[in-house]
Amino acid sequence: MFKRSGLPVVVACFALFCGFPANAQEFPSKPIEIIVGFAPGGGTDMAARSIADVASKYLGQPVVVTNKPGATGIIGAQYVYNAKPDGYTLLVAGGSETVAVPHYKKLAFDPINDFDPLMRIMVERVGFYVLADSPWKSMNDLIAEGKKNPGKLTSGISGIGGLHHATVQVTEKKTGMAVTLIPYKGGAETLAALAGGHVNFAIASPNEAYALVQAGRVRCLALSALERSPTEPNAPTLKELGYDVYIDNQKGLVLPKGVPPAIKQKLADAFKKAYDDPQFKATAEKLKLEISYLNSEDFHKALKAMYEQIGESVKPDAPKAP
Amino acid sequence: METLNLLLQGFALALTPANLIAVFIGAFIGTVIGVLPGLGPTATIALLLPITIGMEMVTALIVMAGIYYGAMYGGSITSILVNIPGEAASVVTCIDGYKMARKGRAGPALGMSAIGSFIGGTVSVVAVMLISPFLAETALKFGAPEMFALLFFAFVCIGGLTGKSRVQGLLMACFGLLLGTVGTDEIQGVDRFIFGTLYLQDGVGLIPLAMGLFGLGEVLYNIEKRQSVGEVLSTPKGLMPTLKDWKDSAWPIIRGSFLGFGIGIIPGGMPAIASLMSYAVEKKVSKHPEEFGEGTIEGVAGPETANNAATAGGFVPLLTLGIPTNSVLALILASMMMHGVTPGPLMLIKWADVFWGVIASMYIGNIVCLILNLPLIGLFVRMLKVPYSILSPLIIMFILLGSYAVAGNVSDLVATLVFGLIGYLMKRFDIESAPLILAFVLGPMLENNLSKALLMSRTGDPLFFFSRPISATLISLAFVVLAFPLLQWAWRALVRPGVAAIKPR
Structure with missing residues (x-):
């Protein structure tokens, strides 16, 4: 009697602890973590913190920013690359660690193709x-x-x-x-x-x-931007001056490869809502962050283009890692 | 007079009930996170940032500033009691503070460090208030060549920083320098001794190193000797500093205040460097340098004063130029911008009330920190009466928790354990760790600034350092210090025999 009624409870407990494959309907059922590969206080960190706060409103779960600084953002990126692709771990990417560092150092992963971009949040001009x-x-x-x-x-x-x-x-x-x-x-x-x-x-x-x-x-x-910046309206772009240089420090959210499409969609929708939220826009304005949305596909293209552009100029005489 | 008027207005703002509560909360949180290893002011302020946005500007700034200097007060507590640095800035306090505790003088060590912190903090705030704009300009003139000259000077001072055995001390300093070379070179981008790991690219972390070397090494050593706490730490003899302590600490506190403030306003000058420099200077000028490392109060009072003075000093470049010199100040800057305040020369014109409110709150905050800390000393010291069989696993837990919490990196745990083992061996064979830590922190900075300065000179000409007034002065001073023993020897060898010869029998 006891045995028979006890079994389902045991199974249920087991399931609870092991976690069945993430279910899109229930997602998110626990806090979501955004990894920042830099110390608190910088542009990457501020972008993550300002959107995380608002996004928790739309996801119904806390969105926590965790700093894993080190090796120009690579330690944080590596952490997310190795993370379980269940949608609970995101990375703020698109800057140094994605488009520049790989040209100087050999990495354990491909920063462009080994991640699944969710959306671009902002660009930091250079x-x-x-x-x-x-x-x-x-x-x-x-x-x-x-x-x-x-x-x-x-x-x-x-x-x-x-x-x-x-x-x-x-x-x-x-x-x-x-x-x-x-x-x-x-x-x-x-x-x-x-x-x-x-x-x-x-x-x-x-x-x-x-x-x-x-x-x-x-x-x-x-x-080095494509168009003039509202923060520096008088500064021309290098393109305007006739030089073919375009580099932006893009900041967006990426997922480890393999997150189920339904969960990715849910995250994309929630973060887009957070992006459109006046509260986020007001914070960004005050911090002089230039928000600039791109969807998953366009963000991926933009990253790839930036990566290749830098690679053309940097590769030949780049310092070699031993 | 006008300054006084503005300051009084600032006090009026800081003494409103809400802001007074904010000072207390900030100072309290700061002290607590200072005590807890691993959880530093950076992480705490980052967590509290969203909350501060909802606050009044001045209140938010008061809380954050309170956390920052409260952490400097709290950081020394674990350094002194159990040899775990709660903060990078308190690493050097372990050396003499813990030795004092072992001699039963934890009370005076804690008391003097709180009082020194208070004086350093207050002197610094007065300086921030009176000469901020002028000093900010001077501090900016401190580029790589000047920084190199300062560090060179510091190294010359540390030269004598070897206690019982000179050879051993120098060997340990070399080991520290060697550890400091690990990681990606910051100038050329070349990897050094990283063994293909990602973790070592940023070099060995100061917190894992210090917590392992001091904290873990000590616990392992004590366990081996099966000492009870009664033997490890003899019963406290008096909680308050004695008259002699006051006399011994007076000059280190005065020097620490100015040194700390000076380093705090330099871009790249952190409280941790201020405390290390202060330790080196105190040992150099001391009449009994051999007592450093054996539990001398000067080795606690000076550095603890300096790190607090540096904390307040860091507000100079932030408030007058909008340049944050470390990540805590970067977060404070972000919070100010979220409130629509842009620090810089305009601050005194457009947001004078904020500026003076913060200054006033820093005065009050320092008093609050002192009030919070002094009565608690008895309580902290009593904690040491806990049997060592219970205390030691707790200490180990805190060390491991702390070293993980700094960056959320498991590799830091491994590093802490490795340095714990090294620390244990060093204790076992009675080798001093002070030269190692000093060389480890200052060495890479010396190298970095040397490279940068030589790049700036474009020709790599070492005479470049003499073409700039500040660096020329500092380097010349360093050579004087270097030559001093030689001159002394020459004096004794040439003049004294002569004096003796003409002396009538």
């Missing part, structure tokens, strides 16, 4: 900044100087083997200028070096440079 009283009034001045005296100009970049490093290398290739790279730890340190006059120009994102620009300390010469 800008060329100089001191407000710098002798180079325009990007063309800077390029001319870089061509005339190769290697004389110093450029502050945030980290070696990242997107900003790649931006300088692509620009060098497309314009013919040659500069000396000085890598700093993170955007703030790079901008501090520029503000202190220790480098001739610096690569930074407009949201990071915002305070210094407002203070009249530094100015933006150009962006």
Whole structure:
């Protein structure tokens, strides 16, 4: 008697603990985790945190941001690559770790094809900044100087083997200028070096440079974007100036490969709603984050194009990992 | 006068009931997370960020600033009591703080570190208030060559930082330097000693290293000796610092305040570096350097003062230029921007109330931290009376929990265990760990800034360092310190015999 009635309970308990294959109807039945491969406080982190807060409203479960910093975002990416594709683990990707690092280092995974993009949330523009009283009034001045005296100009970049490093290398290739790279730890340190006059120009994102620009300390010469940025409306794009350089630091959500389509759809819908939510838009506006939606397919294409574009310029003389 | 007026307005704002509660909450949370290893102010503030958006701007800033410096107060507690650094900035406190606890002087160590923190914090806030804009400019002039010169100076000071055996101390410093080279080189992007692992690309982590070397090594050693806590930590003799402690700590606290503030305002200067530098300086200037590492109060008071002073100092570049010098300040910047406040020179014009409110709250926050910490000392010290058979597994649990919590990386656990073993062996053979830690932290920074400076010089000419006033001064000073023993020797060899010779018999 006891045995007979006990069995289903045991089975049910077993099922509960082991977890039957994720069911789209019940999804999500536990908190969803967004992995950020960088320390709290940066652009990637802020994008994740601002959307996570709103998305939990539409998913009915908490959406938690977990920072797994290290190796220019690769540690976080590797973690999600190895995660169970059940829709409960997402990665913020599209920047350095996806389109730049693979050109400098051998990775255990293919950052473009081993992930399933969900959507793009924002783009962080990449800008060329100089001191407000710098002798180079325009990007063309800077390029001319870089061509005339190769290697004389110093450029502050945030980290070696990242997107900003790649931006300088692509620009060098497309314009013919040659500069000396000085890598700093993170955007703030790079901008501090520029503000202190220790480098001739610096690569930074407009949201990071915002305070210094407002203070009249530094100015933006150009962006490597496709169109002008609302944060830096006076800065031309390199394309406008006639140079074929296009690099954006894209930030979006990606899933490990193999998430069931129904669950992916559910996530995509919820995060799209969160993206359209006025609360998210207001937060993004205040943080000077340029939100820019792309759906799964277009995001994948955009990442691939960026990856290839950087690869063309970086591959030949890239530092080789032993 | 106007400053005083504005400050009073700031106090009026900070003393409103809501903000007063915010100060208490911030300081309390900060102290708690400072005590808990692994859970640092960065993770805590990141978690609280969404909540702060719903708060008033000033209140939000007060809570976050409170957490930040509360953590510096709390971090020293576990360092002193059980040899686990709660924060990177408290690593150096383990060296002498724990030795003091073992001698039954945990009370004075905790008391002096709280008082030092209070003084360092307050001096720093006064400096932030009075000379912020001017200092921010000077701090920016501190580029790679200046940073290299400063570190070079620090290394020269540490040269004498070897306790019982000079050879052993230097060997340990070399081991520290070697560990510091692990990881991807930050200038060329070349991988060094990473053995094909992803984890080691960023080098060996300071927290796993310190927690293993100090905390775990100590526990393993004590278990081996089957000591009860009564033997490990003799009964506390008095909770409050004695008159002698006060006298011994006065100068380290004064030096620590200014050193910490100075390092805090430099881009890239973190509280952890301030405390290490302070330790090195105190040992150098001390009349009894051989007592460092054996539980001397100067080795606690100086660094603990310096890390708090650096915390407040970090607000200078943030508030006046909008440059956050570390990730905690980056989060505070994000929160300010969410409230529509852009830090920078405009801050004093457009959001003067916020600026002065925060300054005032930092005064109050430092007092609150002191009030929170002093009465608790008795309680903390009593914790050590727990039998070691119960305490040691708890300590091990905290160490492992903490080392995982820092980055959520299992590899950190492995690293902690490996360093625990090394720490145990070092204890077993009575080898000092201070030179190792100092070299490990400062070595890679020295190398990084040297490379950057030489890149900046474009020719790689070492004379470049003498073409810039700050670095020229610091490097010259370092050479003076280096040459000092030689001059001393020369003085004794040449002048003194002469004096003796003409002395009538």
